[in-house]
Amino acid sequence: xxxxxxxxxxxxxxxxxxxxxxxxTATVGITEYAQASLGDITFIELPSIDDEVxxxxxxxxxxxxKAASDIFAPVSGSVAEVNTELEEEPGLxxxxxxxxxxxxxxxxxxxxxxxxLMTADEYxxxxxxxx
Amino acid sequence: MSITEQNLxxxxxxxxxxxxxxxxxxxxxWEMPVQYEGILTEYEHTRNGAAxxxxxxxxxxxxxxxxxxxxxxxxxxxxxxxxxxxxSRYGCICNEDGGVIDDCIIFRLEERKWFVVVNxxxxxxxxxxxxxxxxxxxxxxxxxxxxxxxxxxxxQSRDALMHLVPEIKSLEYFKFDYFTLCDEENILISRxxxxxxxxxxxxxxxxxxxxxxxxxxxxxxxxxxxxGARDILRLEAGYSLYGHELNDxxxxxxxxxxxxxxxxxxxxxxxxxxxxxxxxxxxxxxxFISESRRSPRAEQKILSENEEEIGWVxxxxxxxxxxxxxxxGMVKTDFxxxxxxxxxxxxxxxxxxxxxxxxxxxxESIKS
Numbered sequence: 146x147x148x149x150x151x152x153x154x155x156x157x158x159x160x161x162x163x164x165x166x167x168x169x170t171a172t173v174g175i176t177e178y179a180q181a182s183l184g185d186i187t188f189i190e191l192p193s194i195d196d197e198v199x200x201x202x203x204x205x206x207x208x209x210x211k212a213a214s215d216i217f218a219p220v221s222g223s224v225a226e227v228n229t230e231l232e233e234e235p236g237l238x239x240x241x242x243x244x245x246x247x248x249x250x251x252x253x254x255x256x257x258x259x260x261x262l263m264t265a266d267e268y269x270x271x272x273x274x275x276x
Numbered sequence: 277m278s279i280t281e282q283n284l285x286x287x288x289x290x291x292x293x294x295x296x297x298x299x300x301x302x303x304x305x306w307e308m309p310v311q312y313e314g315i316l317t318e319y320e321h322t323r324n325g326a327a328x329x330x331x332x333x334x335x336x337x338x339x340x341x342x343x344x345x346x347x348x349x350x351x352x353x354x355x356x357x358x359x360x361x362x363x364s365r366y367g368c369i370c371n372e373d374g375g376v377i378d379d380c381i382i383f384r385l386e387e388r389k390w391f392v393v394v395n396x397x398x399x400x401x402x403x404x405x406x407x408x409x410x411x412x413x414x415x416x417x418x419x420x421x422x423x424x425x426x427x428x429x430x431x432q433s434r435d436a437l438m439h440l441v442p443e444i445k446s447l448e449y450f451k452f453d454y455f456t457l458c459d460e461e462n463i464l465i466s467r468x469x470x471x472x473x474x475x476x477x478x479x480x481x482x483x484x485x486x487x488x489x490x491x492x493x494x495x496x497x498x499x500x501x502x503x504g505a506r507d508i509l510r511l512e513a514g515y516s517l518y519g520h521e522l523n524d525x526x527x528x529x530x531x532x533x534x535x536x537x538x539x540x541x542x543x544x545x546x547x548x549x550x551x552x553x554x555x556x557x558x559x560x561x562x563x564f565i566s567e568s569r570r571s572p573r574a575e576q577k578i579l580s581e582n583e584e585e586i587g588w589v590x591x592x593x594x595x596x597x598x599x600x601x602x603x604x605g606m607v608k609t610d611f612x613x614x615x616x617x618x619x620x621x622x623x624x625x626x627x628x629x630x631x632x633x634x635x636x637x638x639x640e641s642i643k644s
Contacts, residue, residue: 184311184314184315184504185314185315185316187569187571187594187601188568188569188570188571188594188601190570208569208570208571208594210315210316210504210508210593210594211310211315211504213573235569236316
């Protein structure tokens with residue numbers, strides 16, 4: 146499969162979420178591969194502030210013109226902030242999945258969990274091997 | 277017939293779709309483009325400009341013979357005896373039990389010659405039904421694999437098509453005529469469509485269809501659109517899709533097509549429909565609008581305000597016009613009233629919605 150656009154310093158999950166870890170905060174979104182597969186996103190159900198989430202547990206959901214899909218938390222913690230702009234304009238995820246289309250920030254409970262995530266290179270290889 | 281990925285049928289435009297990087301999907305036994313650039317972009321282009329759709333998978337039959345003597349009149353639900361030549365009419369083909377075998381458009385080519393357009397997934401079933409019920413006074417020909425079909429739809433479709441066929445200008449809604457197009461003579465062009473916009477359907481020789489496709493796309497205002505956009509367009513316009521709003525277990529009355537059923541004439545399934553009309557319909561198709569951007573999906577449940585199960589979603593999508601989810605659903609008649617509050621969803625989700633007209637969007641262009 147073709148190379149997809151990735152951000153080098155982000156970490157990735159097998160379910161096609163990305164996470165940017167900055168100290169004790171993890172900003173979470175979905176990858177270029179995920180947004181392209183979903184197609185135009187028309188709805189997002191965001192988590193609530195202070196929701197406790199578990200690593201790889203579902204914490205948000207999206208609907209696109211093609212399908213509905215759950216989004217899983219890359220790390221455990223509590224939801225600190227959500228991107229409310231997406232409620233009015235979920236298509237931001239299609240337009241800018243790594244920046245303006247971020248979904249939520251999680252206050253990280255256990256920084257060691259990042260070891261079970263993939264680097265950009267590892268994720269790229271994962272896409273190639275599974276695609 | 278069971279269909280596997282290995283024996284999907286391809287339209288004459290398959291290579292053209294692949295060249296345009298279309299995403300191809302199985303659809304009713306055919307390998308069809310679901311999108312090119314993106315579903316919403318293609319949707320917007322159809323509502324505001326002009327888009328071309330490959331509809332070559334649809335089936336076409338020619339029936340030669342007198343309407344009554346051939347028994348064609350008994351096979352379809354709509355009135356045909358008053359249909360003028362060069363006009364077309366929409367209706368259903370019913371089984372003895374009043375269920376819908378297919379929906380179709382019939383074109384009156386001549387006083388005693390008819391052109392029947394049916395769905396791609398049901399060609400074999402429909403052809404067998406016609407051959408079984410037509411009398412020996414009819415000559416039946418299945419020309420489905422001889423004719424490709426391109427629909428050009430959108431408020432600018434007439435201007436775009438006039439570049440190739442200036443005479444198209446005066447063609448009226450649900451009328452058709454024959455034109456010379458791309459050096460081919462006697463091409464049937466009909467002013468009909470499935471998007472709710474001004475539009476034309478072009479029937480073209482199968483092996484020359486790609487030439488027409490390229491010619492139409494040479495115009496900068498014309499873009500290709502796939503089945504994904506087509507489904508949103510038809511749903512906003514309130515049109516039925518066979519296999520969703522219509523099937524052989526549901527009567528056309530339940531499916532909300534009574535104005536395409538002439539109960540004053542004799543046709544297969546009529547007795548059942550008369551009985552159903554007399555006794556009252558147990559269920560009906562309704563339109564409904566989600567209170568949010570959350571969209572219904574086919575086969576989800578519909579619940580009443582008291583969370584009693586009252587039906588199912590037959591089609592659903594996000595409506596760009598309304599900025600909300602919209603759907604069609606089959607519900608118990610007691611609940612089929614405008615402004616009734618309902619819920620749709622699967623086990624986990626329960627989304628509030630309101631029953632509405634099934635026509636979610638009316639274009640100014642369609643009859644212009």
